[in-house]
Amino acid sequence: MNLLHLNDRPxxxxxxxxxxxxxxxxMDPLRGDQRADVVVVGAGYTGLSAALHLARRGLxxxxxxxxxxxxxxxxxxxxxxxxxxRQEVDWLEAQMGRDMARRLxxxxxxxxxxxxxxxxxxxxxxxxxxxxxxxxxxEVEHARHMADHLARHYDYDRVEPLDRDGMARAxxxxxxxxxxxxxxxxxxxxxxLVRAMAAQAQAAGASIHEGSEVTRIVHAAHAGGKSRVETAxxxxxxxxxxxxxxxxxxxxxxHVAARVMPINNYIVATEPLGDSHPEIxxxxxxxxxxxxxxxxxxxxxRRRLVFGGGETVTYRFPRDIMGVVRPHLLSVYPQLRDVRxxxxxxxxxxxxxxxxxxxxxxxxxxxSASGFSGHGVAMATLAGRxxxxxxxxxxxxxxxxxxxxxxxxxxxxxxxxxxLVAGMAWFGLRDRLGF
Numbered sequence: 001m002n003l004l005h006l007n008d009r010p011x012x013x014x015x016x017x018x019x020x021x022x023x024x025x026x027m028d029p030l031r032g033d034q035r036a037d038v039v040v041v042g043a044g045y046t047g048l049s050a051a052l053h054l055a056r057r058g059l060x061x062x063x064x065x066x067x068x069x070x071x072x073x074x075x076x077x078x079x080x081x082x083x084x085x086r087q088e089v090d091w092l093e094a095q096m097g098r099d100m101a102r103r104l105x106x107x108x109x110x111x112x113x114x115x116x117x118x119x120x121x122x123x124x125x126x127x128x129x130x131x132x133x134x135x136x137x138x139e140v141e142h143a144r145h146m147a148d149h150l151a152r153h154y155d156y157d158r159v160e161p162l163d164r165d166g167m168a169r170a171x172x173x174x175x176x177x178x179x180x181x182x183x184x185x186x187x188x189x190x191x192x193l194v195r196a197m198a199a200q201a202q203a204a205g206a207s208i209h210e211g212s213e214v215t216r217i218v219h220a221a222h223a224g225g226k227s228r229v230e231t232a233x234x235x236x237x238x239x240x241x242x243x244x245x246x247x248x249x250x251x252x253x254x255h256v257a258a259r260v261m262p263i264n265n266y267i268v269a270t271e272p273l274g275d276s277h278p279e280i281x282x283x284x285x286x287x288x289x290x291x292x293x294x295x296x297x298x299x300x301x302r303r304r305l306v307f308g309g310g311e312t313v314t315y316r317f318p319r320d321i322m323g324v325v326r327p328h329l330l331s332v333y334p335q336l337r338d339v340r341x342x343x344x345x346x347x348x349x350x351x352x353x354x355x356x357x358x359x360x361x362x363x364x365x366x367x368s369a370s371g372f373s374g375h376g377v378a379m380a381t382l383a384g385r386x387x388x389x390x391x392x393x394x395x396x397x398x399x400x401x402x403x404x405x406x407x408x409x410x411x412x413x414x415x416x417x418x419x420l421v422a423g424m425a426w427f428g429l430r431d432r433l434g435f
Contacts (some may be wrong), residue, residue, distance in 0.1 A: 003262055003348050004066050004213065004248050007317040011211055013068055014345040016076050017269040017306060018191035027069070029211040030234040036062040038391055039229045039238040041214050041252070044074030045376060046369055047244030048197040049384025055204035057392055062236050063206060064229065066213035070194035072248050073376060076347040078267065078296045078308045079190040080130055080286050081115050083182050084108045086355045086375040088146060089154065103400055105154050111382035112184070118381065119188055122196025129285035130185035133167060133176040139290050140178035147180055158184035171287060172279035175332045187286035187298045190377060217241065217252055219363035227365050240391045243368035244384065247350035253362045258408040260350045260358050260371040264315060267308040268325045269343040270336065274303065277335060294374065295328050317346040349374060352406045357383065359402035367391065367398070371406065
C-alpha cells in the first residue's frame with residue numbers, strides 16, 4: 001500500500017483551505033542522471049529546511065518530491081507551532097534526567113525561533129498563542145504545575161494557567177475545565193510556510209524536482225562512498241542522502257519504517273464568520289485539547305474556523321470527511337451548528353511509540369528524521385537544520401536527538417496496519433468515554 005497514491009490525485013494538492021492560492025509555480029521532474037553533494041528525499045518542512053541550510057553552506061543539493069512541495073503533512077496540518085518536544089519536560093526528566101531534558105527543551109525553543117525567522121523572511125504571518133484545553137481537574141492541576149516548573153527550571157514564563165472561566169473566555173466555549181495559554185507558541189498557514197521555505201531553498205541554490213517519486217536507493221557500501229537515488233525518469237548520485245519522508249516513507253527504509261507509523265487525521269474549515277460569534281477565539285489564538293486523538297483549531301485571518309479532529313481505523317480517507325469532523329467541532333462549539341463548512345481534507349502524519357521523533361542513520365552516508373507525532377511544524381523544520389549540520393561534520397546536536405530511544409512497533413512495519421486498526425479504535429473509545 002503506497003500512501004503517496006492511496007488518497008490523493010497525482011500531482012495535486014488536497015482540497016484544503018490552504019491550497020487555493022498554491023497551484024502555481026510547478027517544478028520540473030528529475031530527468032536523466034545527475035550528481036549532487038546531497039540528495040534530499042521529500043519536500044516538506046524537514047527536507048526543505050535541510051536543503052536550505054545545506055545550500056547556504058555551499059553544498060550542491062537536489063530535492064526529490066514525489067508529488068508537490070508540501071504535499072504531505074507539512075502542507076495540510078493545523079499550523080500550530082508548539083513549544084517544547086511532543087513529550088512534556090517532566091516525562092523527559094523522568095526518562096533521561098534534567099540536563100538532557102533541558103537540552104531537548106532548548107532545541108525546541110530554537111525550532112520555534114527558526115520557523116518564525118523563515119516565515120518572516122517569506123512574508124508569512126505568524127500569530128501568537130496556543131491554548132491547551134483540559135478535560136479533567138487532574139489535567140488542569142498538571143498544567144498549572146508544568147507552568148510553574150517551566151518558569152522555575154527552564155526560564156520560560158510564557159505559560160499562563162487558566163481556570164474554567166478563563167478558558168471559556170479564551171475559547172468562546174465551556175467544553176473544558178481549564179488548562180493554560182502558551183503565549184510563546186503560535187500558528188501559521190502551513191502550506192504558505194512550506195512554499196516560502198522552498199523559495200528560500202531555491203534562492204540559496206538548491207534544485208527541487210516535483211513529480212519525482214523515488215523508486216530505489218542504493219546506499220554507499222562505506223563512509224566516503226557514493227550513493228544513488230533513482231526515480232522513474234532519472235537518478236542522482238550523491239555523497240549523502242537525507243530521508244525526509246515522515247508518513248510517506250513506504251518501503252524506502254525498513255529500519256525507520258518499523259519505528260514510525262503513519263496515521264490519518266482530518267480537518268474542516270467554516271465559511272467566514274464575519275461579525276457573528278465574536279466570542280469564539282477573540283484573541284485569534286490556536287487551541288489543542290488533551291484527547292489522545294487531539295482536537296485542534298485556530299481562526300484564520302478571514303475569521304474562518306479551521307478545526308481538526310476525528311479518527312478512522314483505515315488508511316483510506318472517508319468519503320464524508322465533514323461528517324467525521326463535524327461532531328467534534330460541535331462538541332466544542334454547538335453554536336456553529338448552522339454554519340456552513342466549505343473545505344474538508346485529510347492528511348497522513350506519523351507517530352512513534354513514545355511520541356518522540358525518530359532520528360536515525362540508516363546507512364553510512366544517510367540521515368533520517370521522522371515521526372514528529374503531531375509536533376512537526378517546529379521540530380521537523382529544526383530536524384532539517386540538524387541534518388545539514390551533521391552532513392557538514394557537526395553532528396553533536398543531531399546525535400542529541402538520535403540518543404532519544406525510539407523502539408520499533410510490535411511486529412515492525414509489517415503489522416502497522418493491524419496495529420492502527422486496534423490502536424485507533426481503542427483510543428477513540430477512550431476519548432469518547434472521557435478517560
